[in-house]
Amino acid sequence: xxxxxxxxxxxxxxxxxxxxxxxxxxxxxxxxxxxxxxxxxxxxxxxxxxxxxxxxxxxxxxxxxxxxxxxxxxxxxxxxxxxxxxxxxxxxxxxxxxxxxxxxxxxxxxxxxxxxxxxxxxxxxxxxxxxxxxxxxxxxxxxxxxxxxxxxxxxxxxxxxxxxxxxxxxxxxxxxxxxxxxxxxxxxxxxxxxxxxxxxxxxxxxxxxxxxxxxxxxxxxxxxxxxxxxxxxxxxxxxxxxxxxxxxxxxxxxxxxxxxxxxxxxxxxxxxxxxxxxxxxxxxxxxxxxxxxxxxxxxxxxxxxxxxxxxxxxxxxxxxxxxxxxxxxxxxxxxxxxxxxxxxxxxxxxxxxxxxxxxxxxxxxxxxxxxxxxxxxxxxx
Ligand SMILES: NC(=O)c1ccc[n+]([C@@H]2O[C@H](COP(=O)([O-])OP(=O)(O)OC[C@H]3O[C@@H](n4cnc5c(N)ncnc54)[C@H](O)[C@@H]3O)[C@@H](O)[C@H]2O)c1
Ligand SMILES: [Fe+2]
Numbered sequence: 001x002x003x004x005x006x007x008x009x010x011x012x013x014x015x016x017x018x019x020x021x022x023x024x025x026x027x028x029x030x031x032x033x034x035x036x037x038x039x040x041x042x043x044x045x046x047x048x049x050x051x052x053x054x055x056x057x058x059x060x061x062x063x064x065x066x067x068x069x070x071x072x073x074x075x076x077x078x079x080x081x082x083x084x085x086x087x088x089x090x091x092x093x094x095x096x097x098x099x100x101x102x103x104x105x106x107x108x109x110x111x112x113x114x115x116x117x118x119x120x121x122x123x124x125x126x127x128x129x130x131x132x133x134x135x136x137x138x139x140x141x142x143x144x145x146x147x148x149x150x151x152x153x154x155x156x157x158x159x160x161x162x163x164x165x166x167x168x169x170x171x172x173x174x175x176x177x178x179x180x181x182x183x184x185x186x187x188x189x190x191x192x193x194x195x196x197x198x199x200x201x202x203x204x205x206x207x208x209x210x211x212x213x214x215x216x217x218x219x220x221x222x223x224x225x226x227x228x229x230x231x232x233x234x235x236x237x238x239x240x241x242x243x244x245x246x247x248x249x250x251x252x253x254x255x256x257x258x259x260x261x262x263x264x265x266x267x268x269x270x271x272x273x274x275x276x277x278x279x280x281x282x283x284x285x286x287x288x289x290x291x292x293x294x295x296x297x298x299x300x301x302x303x304x305x306x307x308x309x310x311x312x313x314x315x316x317x318x319x320x321x322x323x324x325x326x327x328x329x330x331x332x333x334x335x336x337x338x339x340x341x342x343x344x345x346x347x348x349x350x351x352x353x354x355x356x357x358x359x360x361x362x363x364x365x366x367x368x369x370x371x372x373x374x375x376x377x378x379x380x381x
Contacts, residue, residue, distance in 0.1 A: 003207035005254045008144055010169040013243065015235075017173040018134070021049050021091075022056025024171060028130040029089025031059045033082045035102040036094045037066040045136055045176055049093055061085050066098045069151045069268045069275065072115055075104050082109040089130035092167075095188065096140030096275065099133045100148040103165045106131040115150070121359075124162040133167040136176045138228075138241035139188025139276055141195055141249015143170040147256075149275075156356060157265040166253075172246060174239040182229050185241075186331035187276030189225040192245035193218060193324070194279045197287075198258045199251035200301060201294045202363045210255035213247045215304050220244030222305045222323075226330045258364035260286045263376060265360075266353035273340055280333050281340075285376040286364075287321045294365040337381050347377045 012024060025032070032053070036046050041064050053060045063081050067074045082090070082105050090109070092102025107118060107128040118124055133143040142148075146165040151157050180188075196214040200206070221244035227237040263286060264278035273281075291298065291314075299316035302309040302323070309319035334340060342350075351373035354361075361368050 001208075003205070003209070003254075005207060005209045006146065006163055006166060007250050007253065008166045008168070008170050011144070011172070011246075012169070013172040013246070015174050015239070017171050018049050018176060019052050021134070021171060022052040022054070022058060024169065025053065025091065025132050026056040026058055028132065028168060029058070031061065031087055032089040032091050033061040033063055033085070033087035033105065034091045034093060035063050035066060035078060035105060036098050038064055040094050040098070040136060043179055046093060049134070053091075061087055066094065066101045068097050069149075069157065069272060070097050070101045071151045072153055075101050075150055076115055078105050079108045079115070087129070090132070092131070092133045093136065095135065095137040096142045096149070099135065099140070099142040100150070102133060103131065103142075103148040103167070104150065104160060107160075107164055118160045118162070119150070119158045121161040123160070124164040128164045131167040132169045132171065134171040134173065134176070135242070135245070137180060137184060137188040138177050138238070138245040139191045141192060141245050141252070143167065143172065144246055144249040145253040147253065151269055155269045156353060157269045159359060170246075172242055174235065174242045177238050177242055178233060178235070180232070182232065183333065185228050185232065186225065186333045187274050187280060189221060189228065189241055189245070189276070190280040190283070190328060190331065190333065191276035192241075192248045193221045193225070194260050194283060195248035195252040195257060196221065197301065198260055198363070199248070199255040201258065201290065201297050201365045202255040203365055204363055205255045207255055210251040213251035215301070217244045217248035217251060218301060218304050221248070222327055225327060229331050256363050257360050259290070259361055259368050262357035262361040262364070262368065263354050263373060265357050266350040267337075269353065270346075270350065271340065271342060277333055280328055281335070281337060281380055282376065283328065284321070284325055285379045287324065289368075289372065289376060290365050291317050291321070292366065297365075335380070337377065342381070344381060347374055347381070350377055
């Protein structure tokens with residue numbers, strides 16, 4: 001046995017904790033920049049956080065111009081804003097896009113490195129500013145990962161992966177997710193399920209802690225996602241989803257994702273299809289493609305999502321895939337690329353771009369070639 005495992009040192013999971021945010025963070029900085037997007041301002045989620053921070057005696061700066069699948073130019077704007085206004089810490093409040101932007105701002109605002117300098121793995125030099133993250137989607141798990149995903153000027157999604165990106169504190173308040181619209185609940189919840197599944201089948205860094213977290217995450221997510229979609233005000237389901245997404249984040253931060261994400265990135269990078277929906281679209285073809293090499297692991301996961309499943313590994317693997325697809329269909333998300341405006345002519349460029357994602361493809365239980373990628377895109381067109 002040989003593994004390393006990292007996670008943030010401080011995690012607060014409590015309903016209503018946004019109203020205590022100021023007390024939770026006040027020892028860490030005096031003039032934090034709060035990084036979020038306009039959708040969250042409109043949803044009324046940012047105001048209580050700001051009030052709480054101010055009530056604790058801090059001076060808070062607001063950057064609310066985060067864009068989905070954060071484009072490099074926007075991230076640089078946020079870094080400049082933090083520098084110009086003399087921020088001494090960062091709070092990321094929002095979905096993966098806001099938290100990923102916040103992570104990079106915390107790293108770059110006091111550094112001599114440029115954004116391009118830190119693309120890749122273990123590239124961060126120097127000390128980042130204090131960093132607190134609070135998720136509003138039950139999805140990415142970014143609040144507990146060492147990853148930030150940025151979209152380059154060439155529409156390619158690249159990652160910064162460095163232990164410096166783990167926050168000092170993650171604050172999880174399930175109340176923030178109560179108003180998530182159905183399609184966001186579905187897509188981000190499926191993203192979290194994919195994190196758990198792909199962490200479980202990583203061929204390089206699979207480890208017992210990630211396995212245990214992934215199984216628990218998948219149990220919570222698979223049994224609550226449809227309820228959260230159909231009864232959005234159901235507090236227990238929202239809580240289970242947020243917890244499941246966090247556990248899946250801890251799992252894949254230490255046993256990174258594979259070809260579902262690799263195949264999904266071009267959908268986000270080129271067509272701006274939301275990250276969770278991109279993953280959801282590619283999940284079935286990749287699971288079927290991987291099955292010859294990963295059927296024993298998928299069979300183990302059948303015990304989690306389809307407890308009655310019995311028989312050989314191949315039969316249980318089938319039961320696992322069928323159950324996952326049944327859940328996805330029940331959430332009502334789109335199932336075809338053509339429903340999102342993608343045509344046959346786009347597929348070669350997508351397959352070419354997918355091949356650039358070796359950072360994640362190398363973790364996959366089966367090697368994906370350009371022809372394989374093209375075949376899988378064609379399958380879900
Ligand atoms: N860092 C990581 O470990 C990691 C992991 C997976 C994905 N990602 C990245 O995260 C990004 C996707 O993040 P996401 O799926 O959380 O979506 P997002 O942050 O892009 O947000 C999607 C939309 O949902 C809205 N929204 C968010 N929370 C809401 C709420 N509670 N109520 C109402 N509206 C709300 C936002 O305003 C936004 O319009 C992608 O760039 C993806 O690549 C990062
Ligand atoms: Fe993801």
